Amino acid sequence: MTRRPRMALWVLAGLVAGGAALAGSGSGLQFNPNHAGHTKAGVDCLACHEAIFDQTELGQPGPLPKEKVCLGCHKKEKDAGKCGMCHLRADKPATYVTKPPSLLMNHAKHLEKDEKCEVCHLALPEKGQLDKPVPPMSTCLGCHDPHKKQFDNGQCYACHVDLTHFPLKPTTAFSHRGNFTREHPQISRSTSAACETCHQQTFCADCHAARTRPFGPETLNPDRPDRNFIHWGDFITRHSIEARANQAACQKCHPVSFCENCHRQQRLTSDSSNPLNPHPGGWLTPGSPSFHGTEARKDIVACASCHDQGAQSNCVSCHRVGGPGGNPHPPSWLSKHSTSEIHSKPMCLSCHP
Amino acid sequence: MGARAAGGRPVRRIAARVLVLALWAPAAAAQVVEASSTTVLRLQPDWQAGDTRTGFWGTELVGLSVRGIEMNGVDDLKIQLSAWGQLASLSDPAGTGNGTTGDIDLLYVQGALFHRHLALTLGRQLISGGAARVLQLDGVNATVAIDKGFGVSAYVGAPVVSRFSYPVGEVAFGGRAYWRPSYGSEIGLSFLEIISGSVLARQDLGIDGRWVILPNLSATASGIWSIPGSAFSDADLSVSWQVLPTLELFAKAQHTSPDLFLPLTSIFSVFSNINNDALGGGAFWQALPRLAFYGEYQRLWVDSGKGDEAELRATYRLTRKANVGLDARFLFVPVNGVIDLRAWVVYPLNPKIKLSGDIDWALVQRTPINGGDDSVIGTASVSYVIGSGWNAMLSGSVGTTPFFQARYSLTARIGYDFPFLNPSAKATR
Numbered sequence: 001m002t003r004r005p006r007m008a009l010w011v012l013a014g015l016v017a018g019g020a021a022l023a024g025s026g027s028g029l030q031f032n033p034n035h036a037g038h039t040k041a042g043v044d045c046l047a048c049h050e051a052i053f054d055q056t057e058l059g060q061p062g063p064l065p066k067e068k069v070c071l072g073c074h075k076k077e078k079d080a081g082k083c084g085m086c087h088l089r090a091d092k093p094a095t096y097v098t099k100p101p102s103l104l105m106n107h108a109k110h111l112e113k114d115e116k117c118e119v120c121h122l123a124l125p126e127k128g129q130l131d132k133p134v135p136p137m138s139t140c141l142g143c144h145d146p147h148k149k150q151f152d153n154g155q156c157y158a159c160h161v162d163l164t165h166f167p168l169k170p171t172t173a174f175s176h177r178g179n180f181t182r183e184h185p186q187i188s189r190s191t192s193a194a195c196e197t198c199h200q201q202t203f204c205a206d207c208h209a210a211r212t213r214p215f216g217p218e219t220l221n222p223d224r225p226d227r228n229f230i231h232w233g234d235f236i237t238r239h240s241i242e243a244r245a246n247q248a249a250c251q252k253c254h255p256v257s258f259c260e261n262c263h264r265q266q267r268l269t270s271d272s273s274n275p276l277n278p279h280p281g282g283w284l285t286p287g288s289p290s291f292h293g294t295e296a297r298k299d300i301v302a303c304a305s306c307h308d309q310g311a312q313s314n315c316v317s318c319h320r321v322g323g324p325g326g327n328p329h330p331p332s333w334l335s336k337h338s339t340s341e342i343h344s345k346p347m348c349l350s351c352h353p
Numbered sequence: 354m355g356a357r358a359a360g361g362r363p364v365r366r367i368a369a370r371v372l373v374l375a376l377w378a379p380a381a382a383a384q385v386v387e388a389s390s391t392t393v394l395r396l397q398p399d400w401q402a403g404d405t406r407t408g409f410w411g412t413e414l415v416g417l418s419v420r421g422i423e424m425n426g427v428d429d430l431k432i433q434l435s436a437w438g439q440l441a442s443l444s445d446p447a448g449t450g451n452g453t454t455g456d457i458d459l460l461y462v463q464g465a466l467f468h469r470h471l472a473l474t475l476g477r478q479l480i481s482g483g484a485a486r487v488l489q490l491d492g493v494n495a496t497v498a499i500d501k502g503f504g505v506s507a508y509v510g511a512p513v514v515s516r517f518s519y520p521v522g523e524v525a526f527g528g529r530a531y532w533r534p535s536y537g538s539e540i541g542l543s544f545l546e547i548i549s550g551s552v553l554a555r556q557d558l559g560i561d562g563r564w565v566i567l568p569n570l571s572a573t574a575s576g577i578w579s580i581p582g583s584a585f586s587d588a589d590l591s592v593s594w595q596v597l598p599t600l601e602l603f604a605k606a607q608h609t610s611p612d613l614f615l616p617l618t619s620i621f622s623v624f625s626n627i628n629n630d631a632l633g634g635g636a637f638w639q640a641l642p643r644l645a646f647y648g649e650y651q652r653l654w655v656d657s658g659k660g661d662e663a664e665l666r667a668t669y670r671l672t673r674k675a676n677v678g679l680d681a682r683f684l685f686v687p688v689n690g691v692i693d694l695r696a697w698v699v700y701p702l703n704p705k706i707k708l709s710g711d712i713d714w715a716l717v718q719r720t721p722i723n724g725g726d727d728s729v730i731g732t733a734s735v736s737y738v739i740g741s742g743w744n745a746m747l748s749g750s751v752g753t754t755p756f757f758q759a760r761y762s763l764t765a766r767i768g769y770d771f772p773f774l775n776p777s778a779k780a781t782r
Contacts, residue, residue, distance in 0.1 A: 130642060130673045138568065152535040153502075172595060173537040173565045178603070178637035178647045179664065185486075186589050186605075189575045190539045190563040192482040201459055201479050202416060202435045208479055208487045209458035211515040213437065215412065220393060222748040222764055223734035225697035225711035226668070226676055233695060233713030234728040234754045241717075244686040245653055245660060246629060247611035248587065252486060255515050256615065297625045298656040301611045304621035313620045330626045336583045346552055347618055 030094045031086050035124035045117045056108050058101035088127065102166030104159050119143070136171075156197045163198040181228040185252075210253035247301040259305030297330065320351040384421030388771040390414070397762035399443050405757065408443040429472075430464040458489075472496040480508050483529040483543025484559030484577050486587075489513035490525060502533040512547060521616070522547035522554045529559075537565035547616070554616040556580045569595035579613040584626070586613035604634035605651075630654040633662070643670045658687030674707075675700045690718035705738045717755075725755025742770040 038048070046052070048069055051062030070086060071078060077085050084090035110120075120140075123133035140159070141148045150158045160166070169176050174187070174194065188195050206217050207230075218229040225232070235242075243250050250259075282288030296303050307313055318325030342348040391414040399408040417434040424430050438455030461476030473495050480488040485508070492510010499505070507528035512521040527545035540562035547555040561575035576588040591605035609629045615622045635649030645668045653660035661683065668678040675698075682693040697711035710733040717726040730752030737745045746766040754760050 130670055154533070154536050171598070172568050173571060175593070175595065175601060177601060177639075177645075178635070179649065179666075183591070183603075183605075186573050186575060186591055187563060189482055189486070189559075190541060190561040190573065191537065193533070193539075194536060195481075200418070200433065201461075202418070202433055204479050204481070204487070205435050205458045209435070209489060211489050211513050211521075212456040212458050214439065214454070215393075215410075219395070219764070220391070220414075220766065222732050222750065223707065223709045223736045223746050224699070225695075225709055225732065226678060226699050233693065234715050234730050234752070237715055237717065237722050237725075237728045237755050238684075238691050238693065240722065241684060241686060241689045241691050244688060245655060245662060245684055246609065246631075247627070247655075248609035248614050248629065251611065251614040255521065256619075257515065298627065299611075300621050300625040300627060301615065303624075304615055304619060308615075308619050308621055310618070310620065315620060315624070328624050330624070332626055333623070345617075346550075347620060347623070350620060 030088060030097060032088055032127040033125050035126055046115070052107045053111055054108055056106050058103055058105050058107075059098075063107070064096050100161075100166070102161050102168070104161060138172075154193065154197065164200055167198045179228055181230065208253065211255070243302070244299065247299060251301065256301065256304045256308055260308065263306050293328070296328075316350050321353070323351075384423075385418070386420075387416075387418045389416040389768065390771070391416075391766060391768045394765045395762065396764075398757060398760065406443060408441060410442075411440045413438050424464070426466060428465040428469055430462075432462050433459055435459040470498050472498075477513065480527075482506075483527075483541050483561055483575075484545040484557040485527055485529075485543065486577075488525065488545070492525070502535075503531070504533070505530045522549035522618075524548045535565065537563065537571065539563055549616060549618045552618055553581065554618045556617075557586065579610075581617055582610070582613045582622075584610055584613060586610050599639040601637040602634070603636070605632075607631045628654070631662070635664075644668070645670075653686065656687050660684070660686040660690075671700065685718065689720045689722075692716045692718065705740075707736045709734045709736075713752075721755070723755040728752065728754035730754065730760065742772060744768045744770075 048065040049063050054060075055063050074085065083093055087093040120135040121133075122135060122139065125132045137151075141151055147159065150156075156163055160168075171177070174191075184195075206220075210216075216229065216231050217227075218232050221227065221229075279292070280290040282290045283292045285291060286293070292303075303315075307315065315325075315328065317323065319328040342352045393410075393412040393414070395410045395412070397408065398405045414437045415434070418431065419433075420429075420431040422430040422432070435458040436456065437458065439453070441452035441454075443452060457477055459477055459479070461474050461478040463472070463474045465472045473493065475493050477489070477491050478494060480490050480494055490508060490510040490512055492508060494506065494508040496506040497504055505528060507526075509524070509526040511523055512525045515521065525545065525547045527543065529541050529543035531539055531541040533539045541560070543559035543561070545555065545557045545559070546553070556579070558578045558580060559575065560578075563571065563573045565571045570593070572590070572592045574590045577586050578584070579586045585608060587609050589605065589607040591603060593601060593603040595601045607630065610627055611629060612622060612625050612627050631651045631653050633649065633651030635647070638646045640646055647664070647666040647668075649662075649664045651662040653662055662685070663683045664681070666678060666680040668676055670676045677698045678696070680693075680695045680697075682691075682695075684691050684693075693713065693715045695711060695713045697709070699707065699709045701707040710731070712729070712731045715728045730750055732748060732750035734746060734748035736747075739745060745768070746764075748764040748766075749762070751759070751761045
């Protein structure tokens, strides 16, 4: 490694360590709601959130208590200048952070049935929490037949406002935790309709339009190292090992000609004007540990990635009927294919004229 | 389409104008119109024919989503477009020569008829699910929701030509019949056939299913049977169990026959029967509200030998949007192996400025790659939300790899989200 890249790496290591050290905590809350303290003191939810009785849509103003409500009990603290008791940033006190509502929810109607907030609000925001706890969907599905039915029919928009814009990370049935990038192909094979409730095709195309795009998502998003992009880091060095571990995985996005064209450009294929032969000694020697026939049985995709020129493939010249290469078909071939297929498949005629 | 722009041809220019007009008319009647433009400028060395040359790539990506278009008898009508164009100082590996290229990833119109019992998608789209896996297709896809969760979908069209012009086939058609008893559970039977030059290139039957047995326990299984090959080209089974709200366990098994992924029109499809299998499991553990661990192990049976694959990851959330993480991945196959270690940090300085960085160290085991056995690459980025729909990002990476004694890249990205063209628009339902 030259001196310059090494120095840059040290700088980067410093950035990583420094970032970790400098980072503070916070959740976007402007207030310390101290719900636990209020509950312990026996303060009823509706003492502060009385206006929730009239809220028919989320986002309507009122349910979050104004300062005068707080001062009903805490005037003494304010007069003493103890702003930090409620405001998380006492030096720069701010009001509530409001966001566009992502649910269609009629609090007034729910409270007509039962005034117990804790039926749905199993947890309440507290200081230091990273995410504002919202009622889990199981509480909605547990009480109401209509909502359970809507859920089963995939009618998400009866409650959710445009999931493509206000996505919620599922935590149970479609949990995205762990390495979902790797697990999602199997799941979406059966439930692509469910995926489409939150993700439009454009989201899928960011990775799956590999046939038309010459760049991957990691090229466009180097600022998201926390994502599990498949080709992150120095994939060029790893690619031959990754391909050996799961040859089919590459082909799901990249046709074998993807390999061929790149390898041709690097003069690694027989098809280039000045090939650098990548094959080991003994490649053409029967009985050799690295004999090409044995290797081809193990990883035919690797052969195809350079040599698949259709009927003009160099395999044909030796392995055609009567050629010196002999029969290249695997042992089980005749049990699955009849000789009558030869005349119906042009590819067979390349060797069986 | 596969539009590889040669630049300035009148026919292309007229086609572009027609496209703009065709998209503008429904946009004017739509409730929601979103458009975005992303420009990416990249400078990095490229290794071509043994020589290292510095290349420049300028890429423009555009996206358009027109939704909520009012039309009698049609619900959920929308138009989606995703396209890109690129100018490069080095020639494209496909050999187009001038380094100018571009294509359309998606361009489709979608709508539902008969009270959402029939959904139609027309244009360049991704067909997903069942035997189709993910198929990029120029064609039409129809889904009929029958009743009681039963339905059927069918599609026909031309598989999108790869940018390397690989003959995937000229015509593809297939379908899937499904039963969806609940939102998370579904089973399906599917079929896919691709014809290339009037010859069968692929013919697959698929069976797939996902079942939410309990709210915290689900199983997924699928198999794709190659009819000409009389074998499964792809099969898998996985079970996921959320033991606790903070602990998830999973087990999985996978089988693939890579030779059956080759089209039947390839001479290489007749040379071997390869079976790759994997069996393993893992866990996700949210140890603390800020600290999460993920681990996975798979035993591999590949290349007539055995291998191992494992991954361990720890993520710590510093704030809601800031996190640091460590990831270690181990992959060993009979011929070679690699250990890949990565550390990253994402840290917003304030709501507008975000810093991020990562270091990736790959250590090749056993057989050196291009004479080298390790690579180190570090990346640092800063992104800035300028406001009024504009955002920008600048990223640089340096390192050393078996292919580059000193590797560097510089990427600049400028994005613009056009405001809603109809400000009174409401989100679509």
